[in-house]
Amino acid sequence: MKLATAEEMRLLDQTAINEYGIPGVLLMENAGLAVVHAIKDYFSGPLARKRVMVIAGKGNNGGDGFVVARHLANAGCDVKLFLLCKPEELHGDAALNWKIARKMNIRYQLILTERDLNVVKVALMYTELVVDGIFGTGFQGAAQGTIAKLIELVNEAGKPVISIDLPSGMEADTGRVNGACIKARCTVTFGLPKIGLVLEPGASFVGKMLVADISLPQELVVKQPLRRFLLDQDFCRQLLPVRAIDSHKGSFGHVLVIGGAPGMTGAVTLAATAAVRSGAGLVTAAVPAGLSSVMAMKLTEAMSLSLPETGSGTLSLSALGVIEKAAGNKVIVLGPGLSRQQETQDLVRSFLANIPCPVVLDADGLFALSGCQDFIKNSSYPVVLTPHPGEMARLLGVSSGEIQANRREIVEKAAREWQAVLVLKGAKTVVATPEGNLYVNPTGNPGMATGGSGDVLAGMIGALLAQGMKAEHAAAVAVYLHGAAGDEGARRGSQASLTAGDIIDYLPLIFQRLEERL
Ligand SMILES: NC(=O)C1=CN([C@@H]2O[C@H](COP(=O)(O)OP(=O)(O)OC[C@H]3O[C@@H](n4cnc5c(N)ncnc54)[C@H](O)[C@@H]3O)[C@@H](O)[C@H]2O)[C@H](O)CC1
Numbered sequence: 001m002k003l004a005t006a007e008e009m010r011l012l013d014q015t016a017i018n019e020y021g022i023p024g025v026l027l028m029e030n031a032g033l034a035v036v037h038a039i040k041d042y043f044s045g046p047l048a049r050k051r052v053m054v055i056a057g058k059g060n061n062g063g064d065g066f067v068v069a070r071h072l073a074n075a076g077c078d079v080k081l082f083l084l085c086k087p088e089e090l091h092g093d094a095a096l097n098w099k100i101a102r103k104m105n106i107r108y109q110l111i112l113t114e115r116d117l118n119v120v121k122v123a124l125m126y127t128e129l130v131v132d133g134i135f136g137t138g139f140q141g142a143a144q145g146t147i148a149k150l151i152e153l154v155n156e157a158g159k160p161v162i163s164i165d166l167p168s169g170m171e172a173d174t175g176r177v178n179g180a181c182i183k184a185r186c187t188v189t190f191g192l193p194k195i196g197l198v199l200e201p202g203a204s205f206v207g208k209m210l211v212a213d214i215s216l217p218q219e220l221v222v223k224q225p226l227r228r229f230l231l232d233q234d235f236c237r238q239l240l241p242v243r244a245i246d247s248h249k250g251s252f253g254h255v256l257v258i259g260g261a262p263g264m265t266g267a268v269t270l271a272a273t274a275a276v277r278s279g280a281g282l283v284t285a286a287v288p289a290g291l292s293s294v295m296a297m298k299l300t301e302a303m304s305l306s307l308p309e310t311g312s313g314t315l316s317l318s319a320l321g322v323i324e325k326a327a328g329n330k331v332i333v334l335g336p337g338l339s340r341q342q343e344t345q346d347l348v349r350s351f352l353a354n355i356p357c358p359v360v361l362d363a364d365g366l367f368a369l370s371g372c373q374d375f376i377k378n379s380s381y382p383v384v385l386t387p388h389p390g391e392m393a394r395l396l397g398v399s400s401g402e403i404q405a406n407r408r409e410i411v412e413k414a415a416r417e418w419q420a421v422l423v424l425k426g427a428k429t430v431v432a433t434p435e436g437n438l439y440v441n442p443t444g445n446p447g448m449a450t451g452g453s454g455d456v457l458a459g460m461i462g463a464l465l466a467q468g469m470k471a472e473h474a475a476a477v478a479v480y481l482h483g484a485a486g487d488e489g490a491r492r493g494s495q496a497s498l499t500a501g502d503i504i505d506y507l508p509l510i511f512q513r514l515e516e517r518l
């Protein structure tokens with residue numbers, strides 16, 4: 001599903017109005033009607049005598065609210081309209097709909113100062129539903145003063161809220177919530193979902209997201225050069241490699257997982273097993289020589305390869321020659337359980353200086369990347385980086401908090417500068433590409449914050465890459481399936497008890513769902 005920024009939505013609006021001659025007031029009417037439809041669904045019955053509060057701001061989001069108030073009044077609702085500005089501050093289509101609401105004698109109250117909030121407190125006690133038309137895509141920064149206090153009152157009252165276009169108090173383009181924000185039961189967004197609705201923390205204020213058609217010409221929406229997408233099953237289904245009837249092992253590529261260190265064989269095992277379970281034709285786990293017998297015990301479908309090791313049993317610099325020789329026609333997953341031993345880190349940097357095949361760089365492999373991101377820029381093979389916020393923070397020399405507060409901007413900028421596909425893990429993992437595409441993943445749950453989960457993802461990305469998928473698609477589909485498998489595991493067990501191995505165990509079921517209807 002395509003995602004839009006506030007500016008992209010405004011341009012769509014303006015083009016619909018200026019080139020197709022669709023009056024803005026018609027778009028507003030359709031927006032309001034879509035919200036009324038959601039209200040009817042909420043009450044699942046006639047609206048007569050239902051007590052509904054409509055809170056309207058001074059922009060067109062408020063204008064949508066006036067349309068809602070009008071239709072609810074017509075349906076016999078007991079509507080209370082609260083306006084958060086002086087009527088003379090309204091303009092355009094919002095002012096027009098305000099005048100109509102006034103002509104219909106819809107009761108209203110101006111909420112201009114904190115003193116006026118007492119009326120809101122009483123109304124909240126009696127209302128059955130609140131409609132939030134305070135702020136939409138025009139909102140920036142943080143709600144202040146009386147409006148901030150009003151939002152807090154609404155949230156404290158605990159009554160169900162339907163938000164118009166966006167929960168008021170969050171930013172459309174980032175999902176940032178810098179202060180008070182409406183906690184909605186449902187958000188009716190118009191035309192296309194705004195990016196902020198699917199990024200944390202904003203996504204947690206949205207409730208159920210409904211995308212309403214407000215009669216923007218579909219051909220206009222389709223031809224818009226929008227490059228951000230919310231991942232879904234259909235998107236992944238159409239990208240999954242088809243397994244031709246006359247396929248053989250070689251048809252589905254070879255993943256070479258390189259990593260492991262004393263006491264850290266589990267990471268390589270998980271990555272290799274996940275690659276097998278994600279459709280790779282062949283998988284090899286390349287580990288320090290001292291661990292190869294352990295790996296041979298732990299792996300069945302995957303092969304193991306002994307590499308030269310340091311005195312402390314980690315991969316040595318002299319493994320580079322073996323790796324480069326083995327790299328032909330493979331995809332390398334470099335990092336699981338690698339360790340941060342100095343010589344092993346030097347090995348990674350030497351490898352990155354002359355990348356011999358598509359590579360997924362994860363975990364301690366990312367640790368070595370710090371300071372030599374430029375190596376990647378010159379790679380003639382695709383590179384996928386899979387940092388969690390802490391690893392990204394170290395690569396950029398900022399705090400994890402800084403990363404989490406600016407996930408989208410940071411990941412898009414880094415993908416462009418480093419010329420790599422960047423998977424920034426965390427709640428609502430985002431995948432960014434050097435060309436400026438962005439994929440937001442809705443699957444996954446906090447139970448997946450468990451040791452080995454990242455190794456599984458790295459192996460899955462490697463497997464889809466090995467099957468010939470474009471790097472950005474391999475990363476996006478793997479992220480979606482990884483989260484879906486984790487959701488299945490949490491649903492059938494619990495988030496707390498979910499293990500990385502569980503994620504692998506549910507991959508067959510998740511792939512089966514994708515393969516249906518192929
Ligand atoms: N195609 C569509 O998507 C349509 C959308 N519609 C609705 O229009 C709004 C966008 O309207 P706009 O007037 O541009 O912005 P808002 O209503 O969000 O107005 C916000 C208002 O508040 C001011 N403001 C911004 N930040 C703050 C702040 N931190 N504190 C206080 N005030 C703030 C800002 O200056 C604006 O004036 C969209 O969301 C839809 O609901 C159309 O109705 C139909 C087509």
Ligand SMILES: [K+]
Nearest residue numbers: 132135164166
């Ligand atoms: K709103």
